[in-house]
Amino acid sequence: MRFTIVLILSLLIGAAVFASTGYVERRLLRIDPNALPDDPALLRFAVSRGQPLFMVHCAICHGVSGTGDPAKGVPDLTDSDWLYGSGRVADIEQIIEYGIRSRNSRSWNLAIMPAYARPRPNPADKNIRPLSPGEISDLIEFLFRQQGRAAEATMVSRGAALFTGDAGCFDCHSVDAKGDSAIGAPNLTDAITLYGDGSRDALFLSIAYGRQGVCPAWIKKLGAPGIREIAVYVYSISHPAEIPNGN
């Protein structure tokens, strides 16, 4: 008799836990993702489920801690510098879902960094002309000056004219070189570099041979709950102060 009661109680508790998890999962999916940080319990739930998924699907590139690797051009997800969007949960979710240059028709795919040492720097834009090695060096000096580093004055002035002129850099990076997160053009005036160590050699490589990093689209591999949970986890590692302690 006692065994029967224990069995029934266990089943009831199991069913309650199952129903409760399902309820929280549905709430997680229905809530405005950008309002999620205002719901500590839901945030904790999503973070706890997102972390293992991140380790399986994202850590291979972004690293276990999510700090990326400039040697591979993999962005740091733990800082406040967002290449695409502004780092809100919905922005992150959209990247995970459709990717960046992932060949999904909804991926972020508005711009690439042209390869100025090639006859056709950007195959999709015939108006962008190649640059000479000297012109690339001028641009680098200009960027150094924008970052507050020592640079050769004459070259800076020539570089500035190129940047805002026919090299076309301003078109993506903006006239002030502060970038445009609507198209994934990085801020060139800060100390954060996506590729390499920010040296003249590293900048030469980026300008001469171009960049076009890729993040896969996970919409077919992960369901909506998984994508949202990873998005919330990524949000949590970039906004640690907003994450309540404990589970």
Place this chain on the structure above:
Amino acid sequence: MATDQDSRRAPWRDLTQVSGARSLVLMTMGALTGLILAGYSLFTARGTTTLSVPAEDVALVNQQAISRSDYLILLQTLYGVDLSHATREQRRQVLNDMIREELFVQRGKELDLSSSDPEARSALVNAVELEVSENAMTAQPSEATLRQFYATHQDRYVSEGIMNVQDWVFPTGELRNIAANLESLKSAAIPAETLARLHGRESGKTKDEEFYFAAKIHLGDQLFANARELSDGTSSTPISLSDGVHVLYMVKNKRPVPFDFDKSRAQVLNDYRNQAIDQLRAGDESFLRKRANVRVADDLR
């Protein structure tokens, strides 16, 4: 005493005895639980008629889901607001637009537009190709695989050469004199007197440092082929072309050098994925052809 109490218990409560009533109740409970579970699964599983809209969707149009995430993106794109800040009217408008689109897509399928509308056909072909590509993109190759790919295709990962070359051009009749004065032409700045005597001039085809591809365009194939072999501070032998005799002086020649794996890793990964995508697409097409029943008209066989 205890035995008397046990015997007074109702038979359905005594687990040591068979009870028809208890069996019936338990069987009914089991059947009801099964029915509830089956009903829950039936009405919430994908691909079946559901009574409620799944949490990840905002609507079902003839059982076809409209994704909540697409709804949020459209809301943001059209009105620049997130769900919490959207007005009721904005939400309704976006939802209506999406439902309308879904209805028209479904109608398009009913009308079999893909068999007649070239744009619909082209969009479908592109979509299928993208679908194949997408699978290749999510497969992350190991570092060992990438290094092997790099080793196999190392010729792709080299820098563009850079040269600073001067091109002097003389009239064809001066060929003999040029040969006699070749030593004096081995300089970045040929004396004006020498140039005047040989009626020479700088061709103006090159200027400062140039990447190889630009120098090739400016000099032409034959002069460039000669120039790329020159070392710093050396001159070419006279080269006769239709516009005169050319002598090249190489100020600086930085030949293409292979990039190491770390410098070219991002490009290696892209190239590896592109190759995988090409292979997948070829495989996909081959599979489609194999399973298809294609008959070609006699005159076109």
